[in-house]
Amino acid sequence: MTDGPSGTVVEKLADGSTSIRGPGGAWITVNPRTHDVMYMRAGGFLVGEMMARALATLDEVAPAQGDFTLVVDAEAQSGYEPAVRAFVTAWLARRRDQLRPCHMLARAPLVRMGAQMINAALNAKVIQVHQDRIEFEQSVGAVIRDSQRMRAARGQ
Numbered sequence: 726m727t728d729g730p731s732g733t734v735v736e737k738l739a740d741g742s743t744s745i746r747g748p749g750g751a752w753i754t755v756n757p758r759t760h761d762v763m764y765m766r767a768g769g770f771l772v773g774e775m776m777a778r779a780l781a782t783l784d785e786v787a788p789a790q791g792d793f794t795l796v797v798d799a800e801a802q803s804g805y806e807p808a809v810r811a812f813v814t815a816w817l818a819r820r821r822d823q824l825r826p827c828h829m830l831a832r833a834p835l836v837r838m839g840a841q842m843i844n845a846a847l848n849a850k851v852i853q854v855h856q857d858r859i860e861f862e863q864s865v866g867a868v869i870r871d872s873q874r875m876r877a878a879r880g881q
Contacts, residue, residue: 768801773808830861
């Protein structure tokens with residue numbers, strides 16, 4: 726467990742995921758679902774340090790070579806400070822050649838708008854934003870099934 730200057734606490738969990746807790750009860754959990762599907766959940770109002778740590782965790786668990794999908798369940802996220810969007814945009818730009826379309830569940834208008842602003846900054850629809858949980862889960866299920874089929878085809 727490590728503490729950051731803004732009160733951010735990072736903890737590795739027994740299931741291999743990383744928990745990042747910040748001020749005001751905000752939280753992010755990063756879980757490498759499979760070799761090529763990274764799953765992130767977020768809740769509350771995120772601060773920049775939390776996202777920087779979450780993206781560093783993604784860099785540790787995402788494949789260095791080959792494609793992967795980022796799935797973000799931000800249904801419980803209420804908002805974010807501006808640094809969060811800047812960190813995410815820079816990270817996605819750096820990893821863009823490896824990314825398959827990202828899927829994000831977001832209900833808060835600010836969070837949905839942020840995802841659209843990231844897409845505009847990257848001049849591509851990198852993040853597919855979902856507002857409906859069932860639609861999101863169906864999309865994530867298809868991503869995981871495709872991942873399993875690709876691994877089977879490669880003999881992994």
